[in-house]
Amino acid sequence: MESTGFAHWLVVLVETFALLFVLLLVVVVLVVAVVWVLDRNQTHNSVLRNYPVIGHFRYWFLHLGEFFRQYLYSSDREELPFNRAQRMWVYRAAKNSENTNSFGSTRDLRGEGVPFFVNAAFPSLGDHHVDPKPVRIGPYAREPYDHAAFFNISAMSFGALSAPAVRALSIGAKKAGIWMDTGEGGLAPYHLEGGCDIVFEIGTAKYGVRTPDGKLDDQKLLAICAHKQVKMVSIKLGQGAKPGMGGLLPAAKVTPEIAEIRGIPVGKDSQSPNRHLDIGNVSQLMDSINHIRDITGKPTGFKAVFGDMGWINELCEEIYKRGIESAPDFIIVDGSEGGTGAAPQTLMEGVGLPLHEALPGLVDTLTTQGLRDRIKVICSGKCITAYDVAWALSMGADFVNSARGFMLALGCIQSLQCSRNTCPTGITTQNPRLQRGLVVTDKSERVAHYAKNVMHEVGIIAHSCGVDDPRELDRTHCRIVGDDGISVPLISLFPYPKAPEGQKASELP
């Protein structure tokens, strides 16, 4: 009796599954038929019109290829903006794991534009140690800033970045003794959390320090600069990835907290103007710098992407008219290869000078004008490994900033979706579910290790070149490979211009 009952239920189960399967099949056939008819008759896509239904595979594969290439198909030195070898170098530096390779380098040492360094015949005896001397920024400001670390965190706003990312950067920066630039999104409590030095950036929308009609609110700026951690103020004129265009924070990222900090409405796209309303020429730029420095007492400078250096010559003339103390205390030169939360591809790829031209252009213009010691040069643009940083110092930078290097240290996997609020590593998303992946205690350690290891390895290069302080690297220490695979000294590509008799760094207050 029992076995007959069991057989009955088994038959019912099989019949139910068979029925469900047939129903599913009918639904699938119906859906395919509808898609086929729609594809065949639509007028905007020729592939789908000719190959209805299966044509969709092309788009899925194109999308998936973006992710699979990096794991399965691309070689170590192939991808952009950062290839696997570069990313792995940063990951290892951030994890403080052994950064040595076996058998030999996969870097093509004959590739056009590759920099390498000139070792001294008799380097000084013993291991190197990195102990850079502090550099004074803003000698005429009421609160000059003395800072030693030559590798620091570039501007990235709270909004473009998540709160855990900003917190991890702030804590890591404090541990490594480096500064962190707030980016254009105002000052969040997360920037202050770790106790690191802060560069406060004023973007074109003046987020965080704006009046309702977008002008500078002095009282708000004073409140921000009252924090002892805020060491300098940077006016953002432009950014390498989008010269001549303001930033866009998509509505999905404008949470109530971000809106409050920036002084904008919640949940609406926030587009900043393409330039400051009150800075339309060199004289107005000087007015703003001097106004901000006067009221805050902090060293003040600006960040720009350069098309040419003509206007820097004009700026220098204006400085001489007003007096040397009126000069910007620093200029941040951002190469056109710079990163961003969101920008049109055309601007990213086609406008502005890349760092390898803009940096020597700026350094040499300031030298020719006798203002090189007065105005400190900070640079950014794909300087994420020790050689990139050593190259920039050799070229004449006083400090090197990195944004994406620190994003990689935070765990970024270069999935190229910073603007979509879907960042899989929780770095550039305001979605709490995705932010959960970023554990602040762990990632802040990585930020600190990364910064320290970059500086340590630049120290190794400097020691090998026979100088004690990485800032003593100059254009004789670096060679660049030309299109024939043969390298030439940096100094023959960019000879030092003659400096007029001007104020020397040692004579500045």
Ligand SMILES: Cc1cc2nc3c(=O)[nH]c(=O)nc-3n(C[C@H](O)[C@H](O)[C@H](O)COP(=O)(O)O)c2cc1C
């Ligand atoms: C996610 C993200 C957000 C950024 N936000 C800002 C910003 O608010 N202000 C700014 O001046 N630059 C911003 N930048 C540009 C960086 O500060 C930096 O100038 C540029 O990415 C070059 O450095 P890198 O090559 O090391 O990334 C941002 C870059 C990224 C990747």
